[in-house]
Amino acid sequence: MSLIFLFLIILKISLSISNPNRKVSFCHFPRVIDLGKLIIFIKILPIMNLQEIQGELQELELQMNKISLSFSDLLSQIHPENRISAENLLHYLVLRSNDIQNLQNELHAVGLSSLASCESHTLHQIQVTLERLGIKSETVAKSTSEFGENKIKNSSKHLFGKPQKKWLSAVMVTFDSSFLSQPELIEELLKSGMSVARINCAHDQESVWRSMIQAIRKAEQNTGLSCKIHLDLAGPKIRTLLLKKGRKKGKVELKIGQKFWLSETENGFEKDDLVVSPNESKIIESLKIGERVLFDDGMILCLVKSTDDNKALLEVVRISSKKPYLKAEKGINFPDTKLNTPSLTAYDRTCLPFVVSEADTVGFSFVRSPEDIQQLRAEMSQISNSYPSVILKIETAESVRNFPSLLLEGMKDLSFGVMIARGDLAVEIGFERLVEIQEEISWLCEAAHVPVIWATQVLESLHKSGLATRAEITDAGRAAMAECIMVNKGAHTLEVLKSLREIAKRSQGHRRKNRLLFRPLGIAKSFFNVE
Structure with a gap:
């Protein structure tokens, strides 16, 4: 109720300023504004959230200072000219590990920095914002906007x-x-x-x-x-090499649902088998069932259906080209696979x-x-x-x-x-x-x-x-x-x-x-x- 009383005082002063000849007393307020609406209005007033904003900013500052200490060994390995920058990167990673969308909206509402452009000077921006709220940080961040830009x-x-x-x-x-x-x-x-x-x-x-x-x-x-x-x-150079079918023509037609082999060697396959080599060793042994394999800048999408030590069975699930051909010397991508090459x-x-x-x-x-x-x-x-x-x-x-x-x-x-x-x-x-x-x-x-x-x-x-x-x-x-x-x-x-x-x-x-x-x-x- 003390907040309501404070608001009534501010409202009385503002009404007096707007109309100096009119005497305003607290008994007028029931006719000026509904009390229920007033309480709702006060709840959404940005000024009433300043303490909460301050608390969230201080929590972010605390997290950033802690991360600097916990990564001190790593920071000592960074080139001396880059240590301030490396620490700022850690601070930014802390910031982006938090969901600060509501905090940003609140900061914007009270006319403070919403932290939307603080990449080069993350902790410093938080400290400057806290300073606007009357909170002085014990240690000042070294990575300022000017430092980062230079x-x-x-x-x-x-x-x-x-x-x-x-x-x-x-x-x-x-x-x-x-x-x-x-x-x-x-x-x-x-x-x-x-x-x-x-x-x-x-x-x-x-x-x-x-x-x-x-x-x-x-x-x-x-x-x-x-x-x-x-x-x-x-x-x-992870590119297609046709080992059996299609080798002479340098291309082979594919259909959705068709299965073919990915192998480093043609040994153990029949003459008419479709066998494609990735042209690099240690790739097939890294593949797992269900992982995606893309050919020709993503035009052909396949899934790994089975694997053993030296070959993998692929199934075609999408062909985006009007001409459904897999050609030699086309790129292969393995977005889900941790390659050992x-x-x-x-x-x-x-x-x-x-x-x-x-x-x-x-x-x-x-x-x-x-x-x-x-x-x-x-x-x-x-x-x-x-x-x-x-x-x-x-x-x-x-x-x-x-x-x-x-x-x-x-x-x-x-x-x-x-x-x-x-x-x-x-x-x-x-x-x-x-x-x-x-x-x-x-x-x-x-x-x-x-x-x-x-x-x-x-x-x-x-x-x-x-x-x-x-x-x-x-x-x-x-x-x-x-x-x-x-x-x-x-x-x-x-x-x-x-x-x-x-x-x-x-x-x-x-x-x-x-x-x-x-x-x-x-x-x-x-x-x-x-x-």
Whole structure:
């Protein structure tokens, strides 16, 4: 009832101010407002929830401080320059382990930060909000908004170079051997915004890669512009190899409900049996009944029906292509399976001496666990004490599940980055989840102050045909929020860079990472300027 009395006093004062000539006494209030409605109104008043809000914020702060202590051994293994960032990542993981939707609504209702854009400075944002409520924290978080922004900016500059004028994001362009006969194109790419050249070690050979790098260096001299070199390791080539039926034609027709074998060898099968090899060892032994196997960028979905040591029986449950053929050299994905195949292949190891010698950054394809990063780091350190910064390519369901651990392992080096490789990732996690997962990866990277490369099919239709689709224009706007945008090979690369620059310029005026920004709107200004 004391709260009701307080409200009546406030209401009396407000009525007196609004009408100074009118005398207001408490006997007027039954006619002013119904008491039952008044009690309901008081219950939903935001000001009456301040103590509860304060309690929830303090509980979050307590959880974050506890997690810092419990992970102190791990934090001591992080590179000294990254420890504040690693601790902030842990704080953000604590925040996102809680359901704070109601708390956010309450914070918004009383005009306080709803914590919606606190990725880079999580604990600090909570402490600042508590300070607005009159609560001073004993220890102040080191990761502030300014600290996080500067850390990402400096790391991006180290990995991707300084973005050119009129660009807020760096641009990575995938090179093709055909560029060697077009030195003027390489110069135009530099002038149009390219700051990183990507060379895929899955294609061509060392002599061609070296020639590409030499051509880039010459273009740098001619233009006065600089360009970083990124070399992508091939990773495991898990692709279809038809062993029996369909081997000569290189393809075989499938039907829904049909069963066929996945095996590393053709031994023990009949001539007309359909047997497909994944072209990599130790895969079949990892499969379990009921797990999904996808072929050809997810166009064909199968389920594992039975397994033994060297073969697995698959059943076709979905065919999304109009032409129901399984062809040779098509990709295979195992989204439910914990594979025992190494992410760093024997072929990758043969590439490492060249990579360590020539690259500024190295793309680690199909990385799945912290142990994978440790292995790559050990291999490169045997070649040289100074090795390229690692870019973790997130393209499997397992790498998504292990992503926080991958980030913390990467932070043991001074600098590293993350590439969201959306091609295989979409197949692995399902196209419906891609939007959600790519955002979650971006949020965690911002919390760790780690630069992001937005990759795969950016303005792909424009690149191939010269005309962009409406959907990919929207996607390009989201890509502009990343520190670096990767462009694949295509016939219209210069047009893609021109369009990207315009889209990025407009998008980045409205949004920075997860935070909406209010630059002046032409549509708003013109409304008031109409005579």
